[in-house]
Amino acid sequence: MDARRATAVSTVVLLVATLAGCGSTSSPPPSTQTASSQPQASVTSSAPAPSEAAASATATSAAKAGGTLIVALPGDLVRTDPILSNDSNSSYIERQVMQTLVAMKPGTTELAPGLATSWDVSSDGLTYTFHLRQGVKFHDGTDFNAEAVKYNYDRWKNLPESLHAFAVYYPIIFGGFGPASIMRSIDVVDPLTVRINLTQPKSNFLITQTLFPLAISSPAALQAGDANNADVTKSKYAQGGNPAMVGTGPFMFKEWVPGDHVTVVKNPNYWDPATAAYVDQVIFRPFPDQTAELNALQAGEVDVAQTIKASDVQIVKSDPKLQVVYRSQSCNVMTLDMNQSHKPLDNKQIRMAIAYALNRQAYVDTFYAGLANLADNYMPLTIQYAIPMNVPTYNPDMARQLIAQSGVKDPTIDFYYPPDVSRPYMPDPKGLFQAISADLQAVGFKIVPHTEGWTTGYLDDEYAGKFPMWLLGWTCDYPAIDNFLITGFFGYQNGKPSPEFGFTYDDLNKAMQDALAAPGDQEAAALWKNAQDIIAADFPAVPMFNSIVPAAAQAYVRGFVASGNLNERFNTVWLDK
């Protein structure tokens, strides 16, 4: 080897060694591993009660301020104007920056004061009076008050028509825009009181006010950001410009580099010093690929992975630098759906036989790593007004008996599943399909398998009623019964039932609408029971599971209060390193 070549080789070796050596700085210090052996209530190996989780975050006296928290999300932010966002990633980020009048207690589905400290509801359910928090300022320094609330609610109602397509949740909550909205008017009673007048009572009104599209923005920022521009591409407020996402929360929006990251920084003037953020900034990184996300977590490049696959729980558990964060409540349901316009699924005994044939617990163990409950309704039973349905449990003999009683000879079913998607409620559609098919074949069904791509036909065709039997489910937008039964499953559209279940259910639709219009809790409970009894009597689909989607974090992450419906905030999080 000549001298020049020797120099070149040694330079390369030195460079590699230098680069490799730099890597050690990103590894957690040894003390971290010691800390991880003392798990907190919020991140223990058994799912904690929400109240315990919340308590642990505040009870820790050694909380340290400062640092950067990097959170991996399954996708990118879409728009920075909350009313024009309808995806869970945008809401997750908005939750750190923006606030709504009504909130949910961290980690729970329990209503709590938000920007309104209290509220009164008139006896006819038509008037909601909100008493607003005093001394709150928006991130741009302007005052939060009744005028600001009125500006936001009026703006949503009167959005330019070209923006209606993006404001998906407004018509769901208020029935429509402009004159079609059930919000007749909003009055400023005094600087800290607003009154919302509805045209009809709506029993879910308060819980829908926790939805992040209804987060209150600074009116000055909305104007400066041209938020009402009919062309959404020109709205700085929606496109992450300056200003955008100007709210009242413990973090302030700093920047959005599409596809790469979103940064929010600590609000030094947060109105509630007791719950001000510990970390200096939170950076959200989108990871559409869960393998890449897990690799980044294991390599120490992200601190929290918002969701991990149930099948990766064991990998995280076996890594002493990491911890699994279990969520205590599910806010989803997976169902085996059936269309009654296709024989033999018009026969209720056949539908019941299918339910008896399924060994659902075995599926939970195999495909969910145990992180799911057997569903006993079309929503988790923790949802207000939900009642047990007594879904049949595994009994192949009963299934055979019901098939015999039904009079259907050699029942054959075309069964669809999506091969190209993984949903929180359905992590492995193909595996589930195979297991369900095997159980059904074991009791005498003949299964004809079919697949279609999730967004290339599956959703369209199941909705159009083309599938006899298929796998699907629903993840809640907000944890309320109507969001499952009406939005997720049985809601009428334009006065007609969805063709997917293949039957007309006017009585159920009326029962649900009556329940939704109930002025009080007691009336609502009775009416929702009525609706659920109608569904149970018909048994249009088999409720399968309520899955609990786990998160993962570095062992040094403390104070993370996990929530089944991702109602999670990072102001309580601190870094023990």
Next chain:
Amino acid sequence: MLKYIARRLLTVVPILLGLSVLLFVFIHVLPGDPAYAILGQRATAEQIALMHAYLGLDRPLLDQYVQYLGGILHGDLGASSVNNRPILQVFLQRFPATVELTAASLVFAAGAGIPLGRYSGRNAGTWRDALVTIVSLLGISIPIFVTGLSLQYVLAVDLGVLPASGRIDLRLNVPAVTNFMLIDTLLAGNLAAFVDAVRHLVLPAVSLGSIHMAVIARITRASYIEVANEDYVRTARAKGLTEKRVDDRHILRNAWLPVTTVIGLAVGGLLAGAVITETVFTWNGVGRYVVDAIKNHDYMVVQSSILIFALIFLVVNLIVDVVYAVLDPRIRYS
């Protein structure tokens, strides 16, 4: 030469026009509805109709194409149907990441491929040659995503010596000025961040460049052996020139041409490979932009991005042809 370049540039227009028609038709006959991708699983028929109207998908295909073409002629490549961001602006913002990755891959591919090929050619027929051949064949045979995921797992996750994803540790808060991370870190005067950016480049660049490194090594070897057997090389040796001088002045210089061709073509291949590499390493370049757009049925982003890719490919090919003429005075274009 200038005439030749002008003529070649003119041919770009019909090629891009034809491609735009093909892309437009092909993408629109694919199954799937972007409105569902945007609005979610339970969007109502009214919301879907509103979204179709907003995206212009309710109009005849020809109308849509004419409008698209009109936009392109005015420098407007349209906006993403998912987040409504202007495509050209986002493409240009993300392009430096891809250029950085492609350049680093090319440096790796040529930097390792040429010496390896030369070494192999000089030792043709020996066990050293056989060893390099095996390495090259492995490099050519293993798909980028397998190389990428394997390197990521072993070196980043298991051994922790290099980063697994991204372009830089975001905790370093480097302000984006040029969007070339290596330049931005230097502009910020942050040497630690520069080293971190280099470390982030290593695995993606090696994964992306591995196939091209192997191809360059094979071509260099073949070219070296061919030239080494030429009469003028024998004459040079007979004149008593040192082996090193024969190697540098007579063999390598003449062996360059086919290697240049391969390197030129590699740029196109690297751009295509970046689509996969950027996805594996969560690299925020235009490759990942296209992959995300395909997943979300973001028609406009897919077709406009592929058009820009095609333009880049055509221009790079032209540059390669011009470089030929510079390297080899015998080549004249008319």
